Amino acid sequence: MIVEKNTTPVVFAVSDSIGETAELVTRAAMIQFNSGHVEIRRIPYVTDEEYAREVIEEAKEVENCAIVCTIILPEVRHYIINLARENNIPIVDLMGPMMDTLSKITDLKPKLEPGLVHKIDExxxxxxxxxxxxxxxxxxxxxxxxxxxxxxxxxxxxxxxxxxxxxxxxxxxxxxxxxxxxxxxxxxxxxxxxxxxxxxxxxxxxxxxxxxxxxxxxxxxxxxxxxxxxxxxxxxxxxxxxxxxxxxxxxxxxxxxxxxxxxxxxxxxxxxxxx
The missing domain is CATH 3.40.50 (Rossmann fold)
Structure with missing residues (x-):
């Protein structure tokens, strides 16, 4: 990916589905700061490590950024989290902790299928x-x-x-x-x-x-x-x-x-x- 330098703070809404949830949560948080001076870049369908690496490379080109991810696939989620931390890029994992908590209280395993929310909505x-x-x-x-x-x-x-x-x-x-x-x-x-x-x-x-x-x-x-x-x-x-x-x-x-x-x-x- 070829990206121009950008001084505006950027939040990358990254998902292995369409990225709507990550963007909505980010916007909900932004309202609390009464600021519109943050750019949100939605990056959907990140379903493999290669694409996750490209996301990190893009983020590295931005002076002030963070990543909010809703990635269901464990291997991709862990990969992007570790890579972001190695490059000192703040990252918020919305799905991992939630699924871990639900697994503990229900004794059930997640289906690990990206996009199920939208399938249900449709x-x-x-x-x-x-x-x-x-x-x-x-x-x-x-x-x-x-x-x-x-x-x-x-x-x-x-x-x-x-x-x-x-x-x-x-x-x-x-x-x-x-x-x-x-x-x-x-x-x-x-x-x-x-x-x-x-x-x-x-x-x-x-x-x-x-x-x-x-x-x-x-x-x-x-x-x-x-x-x-x-x-x-x-x-x-x-x-x-x-x-x-x-x-x-x-x-x-x-x-x-x-x-x-x-x-x-x-x-x-x-x-x-x-x-």
Missing amino acids: DYFRKMEAIEFAVKYDDGKDPRGLSRADVVLIGVSRTSKTPLALYLAHKRLKVANLPLVPEVTPPDELFELPPRTVIGLTITPEKLNEIRQERLKALGLSSDASYASPERIQKEIEYAETIMKKIGCPRIDVSNKAVEEIATRILEIIRKGEF
């Missing part, structure tokens, strides 16, 4: 995005979401489409769901999807009648409503079957199955490409 945001997607495109609210979904669930009312969409969202899948009602023609977008992205949820007339009767009871409505009549249920089921056959999508009978069991089957279909 996983969290993917999950939140999938949950927001499931809510936004629930119950056919916006057919434009169908083409953006990883999975589209279709079926008559009370076939667990919404709880399944939210359950699968926690598996980082973007799921839209669409009710099939004889009086409402499905959007064109549904028939333009690859069959492998659509899952048809079926149910026996007897089980659907039972579920709908309970639903009416919970709402304080009469059990004589057409919503739960055998004739209405049969009509809806036959209509849904026609749509599913037209699409050519895989189908799952959700009668007497828990959401977790159905979701597991959906994940298997996606993984194996069963369609």
